[in-house]
Amino acid sequence: MSVIIIAAIFIVGFILQIRLMQSPKTALLGNRIGAAFMGAAIIYTIIAYGGMGNASLWLWLVIGGFAGVSLGHVVKMIQMPQMVGMLNGFGGVASALVAIAGSSLFVSGASWYLWLTASLALSVGVLTFTGSMVAAMKLQGIISGKPVNLDESGKLQQILLLIAAVLVLLSTFITGIYTVWVILLIVIAAVYGVIMALRVGGADMPVVISLLNSFSGVAASITGFAVEDPLLVGVGAVVGVSGLILTRIMCRAMNRSLSAVLTGMTTVSNSKKAENLTHVSNSLEEVHEKKTRGTDMGKIINLSKKVIIVPGYGMAVAQAQGKVKDLIDCMEKAGKQVKIGIHPVAGRMPGHMNVLLAEVGIDYDKLYDMDTINPEFENTDLTIVIGACDVVNPSANTAEGTPIYGMPILEVEKSKNVIVCNLDEKPGYSGVENTLYSMENVITIWGNASETVPGISALIGKSSSPTGRRDEKVDEDLPSIISKAKKVIIVPGYGMAVAQAQGKVKDLIDCMEKAGKQV
Structure with a gap:
């Protein structure tokens, strides 16, 4: 019961963060509160799983923390969407790795829902990773921002979904093919994520970023069920739900359905x-x-x-x-x-x-x-x-x-x-x-x-x-002419005095000097 209470406290803290970030005046405070609760949640998890004495764990925490701080200082604000896309992808692949590691430790006779949630977490996590990487590359201009439709009819995606669903169901009662199951799900989810992101154009990218953000939270929440961690379940759910709400808001702003965005559908023929x-x-x-x-x-x-x-x-x-x-x-x-x-x-x-x-x-x-x-x-x-x-x-x-x-x-x-x-x-x-x-x-x-x-x-x-x-x-x-001029001379006359325009001349000088001109 104490674990549930502690998880609830952390979840309330993250909800408070989201509430504060709704206003520009309190957004910075909200961001700091969220960072503090996340740090505390990491420390709590390490203690709960007995990892305080694990040197390699602390080494990777230091490396990851240093990388995060470095990226935060180096990445320009205009590149923030690409970075958010990458962070969504990292969240997805982290969930997939935890699902693989956790399921590999399942004892014989483990409950069917553990295998089911591990399979789902792996699939959603890998899909989020590949889709986010493609989205980030589109935003960065590494690949074309135009829609690329590798599956015009949509049949390939339907087949991939069907195969993935069958594999997820099989994983609940056939555990002897663990390695095959993991590899097949990784390949199918990865291909699906690439196809999904490629077919979305640059104009619809805000919707995709919001959706993938939601997916990263959903993957984390499902992983929480797989490893029986209530804190991960709750925090992932908060991210997933908020991402879905934001996705809906963006779709309404564009007056388009999510399915139309993801499939590149238009209202009439070409x-x-x-x-x-x-x-x-x-x-x-x-x-x-x-x-x-x-x-x-x-x-x-x-x-x-x-x-x-x-x-x-x-x-x-x-x-x-x-x-x-x-x-x-x-x-x-x-x-x-x-x-x-x-x-x-x-x-x-x-x-x-x-x-x-x-x-x-x-x-x-x-x-x-x-x-x-x-x-x-x-x-x-x-x-x-x-x-x-x-x-x-x-x-x-x-x-x-x-x-x-x-x-x-x-x-x-x-x-x-x-x-x-x-x-x-x-x-x-x-x-x-x-x-x-x-x-x-x-x-x-x-x-x-x-x-x-x-x-x-x-x-x-x-x-x-x-x-x-x-x-x-x-x-x-x-x-x-004005924008290209570097050296400017202003010649005032008596007409300026008659017009009482000296204040306007001062404003003009200020504007030009702010623009880097010598006046």
Whole structure:
């Protein structure tokens, strides 16, 4: 009974950790509490199993701890999804190894449920490991992020599941083929995990990361039954359930079922998909030919009072979150109200974008989720999209048969004015052309966000066409000219004094110096 009580105390501690991590203000405390309880749980387990005097055990604990601390310091925040994927995989393979080791010690006549749970833990653990490794390699770019369907009809996966189910059942009463049983289950689960992860595209990776996180917890919980450890059962269950809840939230945010994500299913045939993509592409080409390129961006920026910034994964790739922070500071100094709209799948895993922005000191109070921010776009003077494509693509409402059809998006097109700072006009992970770029209220600036965003900051407090006339060529290249400039001279005159603009000049100097320019 004492073991159950101790396990319950640890489980309550981990639930408290999750509760505290729901708020940015208490997340750090929650993380520390979770780490403390995990450390205590490890020590308790070592004592309970009589391992205090085992030198090799302590050696591996030191090696593992050193590796964890080293990775935590070396891995960049943008690489965190890959690291989380790997950690999910390590959790899965750890459960598989414990299941193998534990079942190898079963005495003759061991209960059937011990063999059953050991088989299930081995299968789920290995599947989690191979699926997580493939997901991590996709995120890192080691292999293509595009869906790779090795089993188009799904029959191979069905056959693998059937064989695995038969083996699991056989393991409960035929224990004389232990080695064969282990090897076959490892091979089947490993192949299944690879096929499952390969067929999922980069746009759906947040869902896969959440699902594999859940699988690692499920594997640990089942392993707890196999080795009769209530603490492992409970802690694994907490991870498994929270991962499943998060997976469901992500699926709802994308308006897709989990089965559709895992199988790459779309709503209509491929021919219909191709027809829609062609139509979208042709529409974009027609409007790009007609669109005026000499829009007075400086005037739009300076007249805007309410501004929403929408960051995407492209911002993270460009490492431009610091430049976004500078832009926000410049706008707020100019008296503008700035909010940040975050799509649930803006990063490569849930909450990734929030952490990237917090890393550079952007206040959490400025971050708004999709449901909260969408009603505000209609009354917003200016929306600035930085490195986001699929999550702001209006085609999600019209292009049937495409991977993003039906996915809720940030409705930035409803703003009075929109500035898009993306690397280029190529489609995002979904492969769907973005019709936002062609709209009349949208200005597009192509280039690396770390260079283009400072150009916008430099326009604050400065109108590029005070007389109503402009040189279209200069106006089009102005952000590029400003962002590329390293040495800048500002020449104030009496007109500045008449306009009482010296404070604005100070803001301009601050923005430029933050961007690394000599002023």
